[in-house]
Amino acid sequence: MWIVPEAAIADLVSREASFDAVEKVFAAMAARDAYNFPVVREAIGHEDALYGFKGGFDRAGGTLGLKAGGYWPHNLEKRGLINHQSTVFLFDPDTGKPAAMVGGNLLTALRTAAASAVSIRHLARPDAKVIGMIGAGHQSHFQLRAAVEQMQAEKVIAWNMHPDMLPKLGETAAELGLPFEAVDLDGMTEADVIITITSSFAPTLMADHVAPGTHLTCMGTDTKGKQEVEAALLARATVFCDEVAQSTSIGEAQHAIAEGLISDSDIAEIGAVINGTHPGRQSADEITLFDGTGVGLQDLAVAAAVVETAIEKGVAIEVEM
Amino acid sequence: MWIVPEAAIADLVSREASFDAVEKVFAAMAARDAYNFPVVREAIGHEDALYGFKGGFDRAGGTLGLKAGGYWPHNLEKRGLINHQSTVFLFDPDTGKPAAMVGGNLLTALRTAAASAVSIRHLARPDAKVIGMIGAGHQSHFQLRAAVEQMQAEKVIAWNMHPDMLPKLGETAAELGLPFEAVDLDGMTEADVIITITSSFAPTLMADHVAPGTHLTCMGTDTKGKQEVEAALLARATVFCDEVAQSTSIGEAQHAIAEGLISDSDIAEIGAVINGTHPGRQSADEITLFDGTGVGLQDLAVAAAVVETAIEKGVAIEVEM
Numbered sequence: 237m238w239i240v241p242e243a244a245i246a247d248l249v250s251r252e253a254s255f256d257a258v259e260k261v262f263a264a265m266a267a268r269d270a271y272n273f274p275v276v277r278e279a280i281g282h283e284d285a286l287y288g289f290k291g292g293f294d295r296a297g298g299t300l301g302l303k304a305g306g307y308w309p310h311n312l313e314k315r316g317l318i319n320h321q322s323t324v325f326l327f328d329p330d331t332g333k334p335a336a337m338v339g340g341n342l343l344t345a346l347r348t349a350a351a352s353a354v355s356i357r358h359l360a361r362p363d364a365k366v367i368g369m370i371g372a373g374h375q376s377h378f379q380l381r382a383a384v385e386q387m388q389a390e391k392v393i394a395w396n397m398h399p400d401m402l403p404k405l406g407e408t409a410a411e412l413g414l415p416f417e418a419v420d421l422d423g424m425t426e427a428d429v430i431i432t433i434t435s436s437f438a439p440t441l442m443a444d445h446v447a448p449g450t451h452l453t454c455m456g457t458d459t460k461g462k463q464e465v466e467a468a469l470l471a472r473a474t475v476f477c478d479e480v481a482q483s484t485s486i487g488e489a490q491h492a493i494a495e496g497l498i499s500d501s502d503i504a505e506i507g508a509v510i511n512g513t514h515p516g517r518q519s520a521d522e523i524t525l526f527d528g529t530g531v532g533l534q535d536l537a538v539a540a541a542v543v544e545t546a547i548e549k550g551v552a553i554e555v556e557m
Numbered sequence: 558m559w560i561v562p563e564a565a566i567a568d569l570v571s572r573e574a575s576f577d578a579v580e581k582v583f584a585a586m587a588a589r590d591a592y593n594f595p596v597v598r599e600a601i602g603h604e605d606a607l608y609g610f611k612g613g614f615d616r617a618g619g620t621l622g623l624k625a626g627g628y629w630p631h632n633l634e635k636r637g638l639i640n641h642q643s644t645v646f647l648f649d650p651d652t653g654k655p656a657a658m659v660g661g662n663l664l665t666a667l668r669t670a671a672a673s674a675v676s677i678r679h680l681a682r683p684d685a686k687v688i689g690m691i692g693a694g695h696q697s698h699f700q701l702r703a704a705v706e707q708m709q710a711e712k713v714i715a716w717n718m719h720p721d722m723l724p725k726l727g728e729t730a731a732e733l734g735l736p737f738e739a740v741d742l743d744g745m746t747e748a749d750v751i752i753t754i755t756s757s758f759a760p761t762l763m764a765d766h767v768a769p770g771t772h773l774t775c776m777g778t779d780t781k782g783k784q785e786v787e788a789a790l791l792a793r794a795t796v797f798c799d800e801v802a803q804s805t806s807i808g809e810a811q812h813a814i815a816e817g818l819i820s821d822s823d824i825a826e827i828g829a830v831i832n833g834t835h836p837g838r839q840s841a842d843e844i845t846l847f848d849g850t851g852v853g854l855q856d857l858a859v860a861a862a863v864v865e866t867a868i869e870k871g872v873a874i875e876v877e878m
Binding site for chain 2: 241243282283285291300305306315317323325330553556
């Protein structure tokens, strides 16, 4: 089997490769050629850690396995390690033998940004120019870099709960050659694409903050109780997601569903748009919203691409298991 | 992190070490210092394979992780590989970083035999002399070797659906210096300890085949629908298990529960006997029955012991993840 350590990942994976892998696996999911297993997620009662497994099988891509790991909230302060820790394990679907072990930390950020970017490619207006960012943490930089590659961006506007984090996101915008402006939430009506990437348990972005024709990608909500946008916004928007079961239970849609504003059948998989079985955006005034919860198959897809590249470049470590 | 390949395991793990690891983790489970996560088990629709994850956390032993793998029924005929394929992954509970990857095939056989042996140590009559084996497949040899170390065995009697497999089990008995006799199921009344280790979907061993004072260890039933012994036997016996939730859902007890012959509260964890909070066997006439379904923590416990030995002996492979 092959081993690709975390430190090797940055040189092995591009945003383009992540985009292609995630787009392809979303398509396979919608075509029912790939499915995710039930998620295991446990508060283990030690170090306040959340630990678990996200597995799946992509028959089309021949990818079987899981991402294992979770969130250790004291890693950074206590040990100088990042708090999100994960590892991807791939198995040979023909034999059940382990095929690869791949560091999952950078991959998680890349596959999350890629999901958001896939939704922008397929759902934003072709003339979208202004990107609005809600959130300015670690992940927001990955999101911004991936988003600008899928549109003719001319400007970045941003809001964050802690405004002191905004200048750093401004630096990333500058690197991308884009003007940057910190705005109030009211100012978000200027955006054509809005990315929410926060860990919030109450809505930040309200329906009034969003102009007609906007594409929203809500990437922060992946747990029961979390919420980034007002539920009324989902009732007004055409809602898309990675996986309906996750969207309605742990995603942004959980609240609109609970309030009876929308039902499961109002939510389409982004894969159906990719496959052409759903028309996607149908007018320039339509608000589209992508609820990205993060599925195991995304991790497996980008990890499989990394392993292939690592073998080609001769940097994968081979061990006989 | 450390890697211990499958081929290295045989030289690294003894039955004694497996016994100690499994006994300790059963005790930790009963003391609520260790718990198993929900099991993921998926028929993936490829190669007729069953694939999944059994995870857990043992706070007492500092062991966190999972066994991943499953059953590929065509491996042997198509590829000369064993059908059960699994790998154990251990994580550092303080940081969430991967700590070890260990071949899980031999370990699965050893931890299953160790569970059975732990139940014999704690529940069989001290004067038990005759071991009855129901089943003569691959696992039965591991079971027999582990069992005889926990009693003053004088004889092995055995029954198997296919009698042509019995002579091979007789060879193992001979190696252990024990006389061996193939018997009808009626002949099992001679046994003081009976081990059932078959993949049966209908009861083989009936209540009339078991004499008073016998200790039964039922090790073959680990899936909904499987059954090795008549449900009435569980009503007559004092029933013990590794984990009550598994015993009543996928273990031998599922049938007695479904028929209303016993209830959850009639089943005790073997760990409670180890810890001394349950008296265990209380008379020489009592029938005791251990329902061993196999929990992830057993795998993690023996894998952790193997890693320790492998590091000591200098055979663990170190990789920087």
